[in-house]
Amino acid sequence: MAVPVEEAIAALSTFSLDDEQPEVQGPGVWVSTERGATDSPIEYSDVSAYRLSLSEDTKALNQLNILTQEGKEMASVLYTYRSCVKALPQLPDSMKQSQADLYLETYQVLDLEMSRLREIQRWQASASSKLAADMQRFSRPERRINGPTISHLWSMLKLLDVLVQLDHLKNAKASIPNDFSWYKRTFTQVSGQWQDTDSMREELDDLQIFLSTRWAILLNLHVEMFRVNNVEDILQVLIVFVVESLELDFALLFPERHILLRVLPVLVVLVTSSEKDSESLYKRVKINRLINIFKNDVVIPAFPDLHLSPAAILKELSTYFPKFSSQTRLLTLPAPHELPPHTYQRHYLIINHIGAIRAEHDDFTIRFASAMNQLLLLKSTDGSDVDWSKEVKGNMYDMIVEGFQLLSRWTARIWEQCAWKFSRPCKDASPSFSDYEKVVRYNYTAEERRGLVELVSYIKSVGSMMQRCDTLVAEALWETIHAEVQDFVQNTLASMLRTTFRKKKDLSRILSDMRTLSADWMANTNKSESELQSSHHGGEESRANIFYPRAVAPTAAQVHCLQFLIYEVVSGGNLRRPGGLFGNSGSEIPVNDLKQLETFFYKLGFFLHILDYSVTVATLTDLGFLWFREFYLESSRVIQFPIECSLPWMLVDCVLESPNSGLLESVLIPLDIYNDSAQQALVLLKQRFLYDEIEAEVDHCFDIFVSKLCETIFTYYKSWAASELLDPSFLFASDNAEKYSVQPIRLNMLLKMTRVKLLGRMINLRSLITERMNKVFRENIEFLFDRFECQDLCAIVEVEKLLDILKHSHELLSRDLSVDSFSLMLNEMQENISLVSFSSRLASQIWSEMQSDFLPNFILCNTTQRFIRSSKAVPVQKPSIPSAKPSFYCGTQDLNSAHQSFARLHSGFFGMPHMFSIVRLLGSRSLPWLIRALLDHISNKITLLEPMITGLQESLPKSIGLLPFDGGVTGCVRLVKEHLNWETKSELKAEVLHGIKEIGSVLYWMGLLDIVLREIDTKNFMQTAPWLGLLPGADGQILTTQDSGDSPVVSLFKSTAAAMVSYPGCPSPTSFHIMSKQAEAADLLYKANLNTGSVLEYALAFTSAALDKYCSKWSAAPKTGFIDITISKDFYRIYSGLQIGYLEESAEVSSNSHERLGDSVAWGGCTIIYLLGQQLHFELFDFSYQILNIAEVEAASVIQTHKNSHFAMQGWEVLLEAMKKARRLNNHVFSMLKARCPLEEKTACAIKQSGAPLHRIKFENTVSAFETLPQKGS
Template identity: 70%
Template sequence: MMQHCDTLVSEALWETIHMEVQDFVQDKLDTMLRTTFRKKKDLSRILSDMRTLSADWMAKTSNADPEQNSLHQETEEMRQNTFYPRPVAPTAAQIHCLQFLICELVSGGNMRKPGGLFGNSGSGIPVEDLKQLETFFYKLSFFLHILDYTATIGTLTDLGFLWFREFYLESSRVIQFPIECSLPWMLVDHVIESQDAGLLESILIPFDLYNDSAQHALTCLKQRFLYDEIEAEVDLCFDLLAQKLNEIIFTYYKSCAASTLLDSSFTYACDDGEKYFVKPLRFDAIFKLRRVMVLGRTIDLRSLITQRMNKIFRENIDFLLERFENGDLCGVVELQQLLDILELTHQSISRFLELDSYSLMLSEMQENLSLVSYSSRISSQIWSEMQTDFLPNFILCNTTQRFVRSTKGTHHSSQRSSASTGKPYFYCGSYDLTMAYQGLAGLYRDFFGVPHMFAVVKLLGSRSLPAIIRALLDHISSKITGMVPKITALQEALPKSIGLLSFDGGIAGCQKIIHEILTWEAKSEVKTEVLHDLKEIGSALYWMSILDIVLRQIDTTQFMQSAPWLGLVPGNDGQVKHAYSDNTPFTTLLNAATNAVTSSPACPNPSTFLVMSKQAEAASLLYKSNLNSGSVLEYALAFTSAALDRHYSKWSATPKTGFIDITTSKDFYRIFSGLQYSYLEETINYPSKKQEMLGDSVAWAGCTIMYLLGQQQHFELFDFSYQFLNVAEVESATISHYQSSERTKSPNLLQGYEGILEAMRKARRLNNHVFSMLRARCPLEDKVACAIKPSGAPLHRMKFMNTVSAFETLPQRAT
């Protein structure tokens, strides 16, 4: 720009030089001639030659003889020379002559005098005059560069010489100079590392060094190999620049997204919460760079950043999926958090760059692009983890509604590969935000509960979730089928006649009778396998119940959002009714707007509004059809009931007499009763052996199977634990009555049985809870459930055939 303005500033420069020279030769030299050099004829002659050589007497108001001015005494006003500056600069020859005469005047012909050229040693010139001569001498050196203004500007802006470093290559005996030692790249890297908002907008300026060095190599040095080396380095540096720019932009916007999604209560609770806020940066100037000139080539930096940004997003999604695949099912919450941050990052950057669709990139990395594919990497990993790790190794705590990993269980332990460590910006951007989110995710890493199910539903969506449900139901069916021969083996080990426990022998006698009945010592492995199968079935059913809770919450939220537009209001009986008989408020509003627009003669294309009105009607019908969504748990119970129907004859034989057989029955409730008693007894005898391995899932599976087989009341009447508790209660009441009447202290016959009695009471409370839930969600008299279509839409109120219930086997009242 300064080179283009040379004609505008040249006259000002020449006038300034003219004024400086004339001020010195006409005023200051005149004073020296009249004072210091008045009696020194040789030196006065040199000063007079300087004035004669460079003085512009045409610019003076009085052109008097200079020698007469030095010989006559004049007043102070007469001695002041007056001249007018003109845009007439001295020539280079005049400047060189003035410099030569000053050297001759100061040195006296001795250029090697001690103290330097202007040293005050033997010259006989006063210090003040010597300083004026020195100052003018050095000014003349700068005047030479100012006279050649265009060439000087070109020399100053040509930084190509900074690149040439053959001397260093030769001295270090290397073939190629390291890119980290290149001055242009050092400047660019400094801007990147400092992340100064003001410097980032000028990050491409150091690349002008390469343009100057390439120009110098071709025009001045005329060396093609130097240009080729410069070009190779430019390619490498520009690739590194594009990569680091993408990393900086991606890291900044991801940090902003993570800071936005971070729980505000967590930030306020921290003493140093300010570190979770991101310092604002501006990348607008970089996003607008569509034409960057480097070595005569035009580069679209915006397009290059967009391409690399799409690649970074795909790499990040793949890293998160791979990280989830190397962990257990509890890491689904962390995966959902990181994907939410990534999605918000994509939304922020999409305001400036034309990125690919986030859903498209996510489907691509999940290998779920096919329209007929209902599986993905996430769904496959979730089902794989449930098969190999979750169902075998996690135990249920019914009180907290959580699954926790068993510390003792090694059944079907899965082999995992070590998780790879990704780049820092693949997590949450900054280090502080990454540590904060890892701390929050660590709260959900040791259990599986409702928060994890919300994450599963959000990640799978309505497309892949039905496949998981179907696979889980098939797993329950296969486990039921696999238990049939094991249950048969346990049935065969039972005695032919099983009577009720007698109250005469007390709890000690009851325990002895139960041990005589349950002769399963030789079937210990079979019993353990049956318990593990029941545990997996119960875990699967409870997993479905948590899923049902989450889906109902989501459906409720969607209903509250869509009900006003569909004209739905609560009725008197608590049911939802339609406030409008024909159309919904949504369709009515759009139909009115369409009629108003189409009736106007200024409407250019009324067909568009008609299509919009039809689409509104279709949307209303679609939302209305989804209001009566069914229950996943009810469907799972109906599916389990249908699977049990195939083995009904083996696990629930109909009595030949029509009455309950209390002595020879070997139905499933008898097997589960024995398993529950043995399980509780081993829990007391070995506190850390069984409880941590099985949890509450066994009760859920056993009670569900008995309920669906119609054996709930049979179990409540003839269960060994329940009879044991009844005997203990009667014995305790008898002892209390005896003590109150005799007023003597008798020995406590229940001593030593407190642990097993408390365990039995807990088991009975758990069984009652499961039975009450089953009666509420799946009444046997009218088993209604919902099916799930392949598209993910629920199909409400599918009726299944009733199995034989307790009401059919008990004697019926005469009518």
């Protein structure tokens, strides 16, 4: 069944295409199918229908408007004119013969530019003549209605303003005379070949006079005006209108006010320079009023980077108009650079008004939103009350007018501040700075830039808010305007016709004409016009007319005619009438009626701007002038200024660098200035090269903007994460904990921006930020790894902490932005993405660090379970630590110093915290690779030690007996030295000791790793055991809570699946069945991981397997089957000799043997002895043990003889104490080895972090435990 079109449209209207993107840019242009508020073109084609003898006025008005538009185009040509001379090539001496061709080509290029100047010359002559003729028409005696309309006054003033701007531009542009001089020179060179060049030369001379004469256009206008001496009246009318409009703030839009300010000094000069009654002006307008206006506005915006000064204009024109030179009060006005800055900059600088502007903005937006809500409610209500409807729409109309006034006032402040800054360059700037840098880059303080950003954001936000509601308020505006007009013409004028103008036929005729041309009798519910006219003679008071609201606004012609007729009623067409526009001097109209006429007259002026709604909003929010700098480009003689001098970019950079985080929401607003300037370049100035320059700057600055914004975002989230990860006890103990807190910034708004409007393009800012954030996170990880590679192994705790901060910042950012997974980026930077890659970059660096620095240079302190760097170790050359921004550490300097203080606590040793960090960083994937590399290092060391130990064995006597007790300690020590004939083997001894030390260090390192892994396994077991139905038993065994059946997690999902399958309303029972199967798989996986082995036991088994190859050499079996107490070749004898040797060295005062070896030697030597089965031999026949026994016997015998035992042992106390410490350490090591690796069970314990057996990774020249040992349980 087909759906009716009406229903389909109604259904489509319920869909919303709006997304969650906030509006943080200025208004844009969009296509709308709804009726908008801009439906009234400014034209006067229907004037003739009203039969008011205004046809001649209308033609002149249209002619003036056309001339004004043409003049603006001419001004654009002059403003954007750039010198061609700079681009002319210079011929080398070798090409002098081609000079004629160069002149010809140069002439052809310059002739195109000069033709535009000739066109401007011809146009200004024509425009001046037509403007003068139009002014002279108003004094003709045959004219029936003498007074000009208000629209006509405005058209005259706008054309005069264009002529003044053209003259000012011609005077300011130095490149134009330069190019003309080149053009004239080339014309002289090439014209010799032409015929009949007299007319061209004459035209050239005229153009030269025009370009070289200052104020040539104004002088020509003066000549045209006073050909017939009768324009003083209209000039005085214009001055009165300008003065009253400025004093009463009649101009709704700021461009109109600036036009009035620019033409007023010129009008004063023209009037006072006339031959006839030049002083009559001051009878109508007191000179003090003019002086006050000139003093209040000492600088007037003319062009983006050009300003006018009334005082300067008056002084300069006094030399060209001699009669004006007598106006001393006007000529003594100070120029802008002569004014005290503190007095006037209070008016011009935005920062002095930003508080009031902020309050105005907040108040207006609240009331505007409230009015919009009322209007929406009215639209959704059927059959609403007429009075309420009129009130709501009237309130909306008032809000629109107020919004236009606010926007006009705010934008005018920016124009005027820029003009003030251009008039007063920075005085403290360096002489090397360009003029433009002095007026822009170094002329705005940071506070002034922030104030300007804030005001620009207010203008753009209010403009965007008003533009979005264009189609919503259109009918309300039209109805309100219609009601205003009809109330005036049907009620107010009717009352006046019955009372004030009843006996004044001429005025009554004008009022009747007003009703005829604008009254809407079709909407009237009372009497018709004919009935109303007949009732005028009835003598009874009629009630006010009631008319239906209609969305029918008056045309521009109707507004034009109404203003004309009201002015005719008030002034009677007398140009010389004293007083102002609505002054009561000599008028017979009552004050109340005059006030009503004045109020409606000024309302008519607002109507055209409100009807031209979109154009008005665009005009008031256009800030493109902040980019243009054509005048300073010419004066500075550069092609373009660097981006740092561009005011829009300065504002963007100010927001990014500002400590005020609230401004960051407005960071996109200054970029909207580029949209405005590009629109001006293409539509108003019509210059493609300007657009290309804007586009190039936008491309460059947007890249910088995104980079800086991403840096700000990354720094904020990094600081936030670092602040949250700070130790609470540290914050509690800190005297100034506030400096470690991070002020919140509303970045989620910017992170949602998927459509940034820039030069007609839609840019996905969110995608760009995501891309750069992914890159920055990878760069940060890369930097942390590079930094770790320049440090020792103790820095692993700091690396983990910094990675934790980075990971937490990634988690915080991921709430607002879809960035890559952190684990994916970490694996990518660790080069650990491949499925067959088990050695990560971090694991390789740890292993490299252990090989090159940790094992050779760190010594073990068994008491503290820590490795520390030996004070006697040779320094290892490492690359310098790379430098980076604070954001690559913890975000801010304060947070960096706080976390650095924690890192320093772990930088001087290697212990359990570092082992936890290694396990967490490497994980179950890379840790087995590192373990295997360390085990193969043990195998390699044993292989390297074998020939060295053989060399020591060869130096020993064939048999070594027990030490004699009767020799005492002194004799035994001497006897041991005689047995150990290793004086020539000192280097070999040192290498063997270092080799044994490294083996011991690796084994102890494995012991620490085993402790950490067991703790992690226990934690995992505690988390998974309840779900698997497991309990730890009394003897350490794992017990099952259920005798038979499934584990709790499997039972839970199976019962849930069975219940859902039996439920008839279940949409997809198969998904629950799949979940129960997944629970069974998880149950098997986690149960398989429970029986993990011991890394230390596996390392000991691996070492034992490596020693089996050398067992015959290091542990000879006794030939008789009994222990041979004289054997000297076993390993325990070698180690015993080495041990007593370095104990003797450590007992010496200047010795550093222990500081070089530490306790790792005992771990390495005792482990080898234990695994070779020589523990008992060592404990019986070790030299230091025997000496300790002898010392004990000797001390006991001394005590029995009542001698001083201290005297008997004199000289050996330090050595004996070192031997006792060594024996205690050896006993500790042997007890640990017996507990973890009983000799009767020499099997390898597989490493099962993930439940799978260790992959067989082979290293060159090493023994594989998987080739020599069976797996446990096989």
